[in-house]
Amino acid sequence: MTYVGSGTDPLHNIIISTTNLASCGDTFATSRGAPASTAWGSANRVLFVPFYIAETVTVVKLLTYNGATAAGANDIGIFDRAGNRIVAGANPNQAGTTAWQEYDITDTTLTPELYFVGLKNDGTTGTYFAVANQNYGKLAGVCQAAGAAGGLASSYTYAVLAVALVPIVAMSLRVTI
Numbered sequence: 001m002t003y004v005g006s007g008t009d010p011l012h013n014i015i016i017s018t019t020n021l022a023s024c025g026d027t028f029a030t031s032r033g034a035p036a037s038t039a040w041g042s043a044n045r046v047l048f049v050p051f052y053i054a055e056t057v058t059v060v061k062l063l064t065y066n067g068a069t070a071a072g073a074n075d076i077g078i079f080d081r082a083g084n085r086i087v088a089g090a091n092p093n094q095a096g097t098t099a100w101q102e103y104d105i106t107d108t109t110l111t112p113e114l115y116f117v118g119l120k121n122d123g124t125t126g127t128y129f130a131v132a133n134q135n136y137g138k139l140a141g142v143c144q145a146a147g148a149a150g151g152l153a154s155s156y157t158y159a160v161l162a163v164a165l166v167p168i169v170a171m172s173l174r175v176t177i
Contacts, residue, residue, distance in 0.1 A: 012057055017170035023051045024140040024166065037067030037098070038130040038165055040121040044147040048079060048116035048158060049169050050140065056111050060175050062089055062103045064119060065129040065168040070094040072123025075152045076103050076169065079116045083145075083156045086115070091151040094126045102172075117169045118156070120147045134164040142166050 018024050062076045070093070077088030089103030119128075131137075143158035 018168045033131045035129045037127045046120040046145045046147040048118045048143040059171045061172040063170040067127025069127045071126040072121045074121040088152045128167040130167040132164040137161045137166040
């Protein structure tokens with residue numbers, strides 16, 4: 001028997017991460033430096049990783065890939081190109097080391113457009129797997145903003161990346177990871 005596709009195969013993987021072509025690309029982990037456990041370094045800094053969504057999808061979870069030290073409260077959310085928050089998770093403590101941390105969010109439908117996943121940690125010692133390459137981060141469109149204590153703000157003004165930290169974050173299109 002021969003399988004013939006329906007022509008409706010999805011453009012996006014079930015997990016859309018920093019290393020996906022919809023974001024910083026497949027060269028992220030190879031030619032820009034290997035991801036390593038990297039300290040957040042500045043309390044309440046928010047980093048925004050770009051994602052281009054090419055078809056309508058529903059995001060049900062957000063994820064971070066934590067490094068060797070879990071510390072501080074963090075928050076993660078999806079923002080539009082103007083810096084407005086679309087959805088955010090709670091403001092939990094960073095939990096788990098050298099592993100994915102999942103954040104439940106309200107199921108959120110995204111239409112084809114450029115979005116940013118914003119990640120904030122309120123401490124300086126929590127670590128995330130990241131590529132420590134500021135120039136690559138700038139070229140990939142990673143931005144930053146100063147945050148305040150507590151959860152993510154409802155909007156930010158994006159600023160040029162000024163740190164060598166491109167974290168691995170992801171959006172999941174299914175509940176079970």
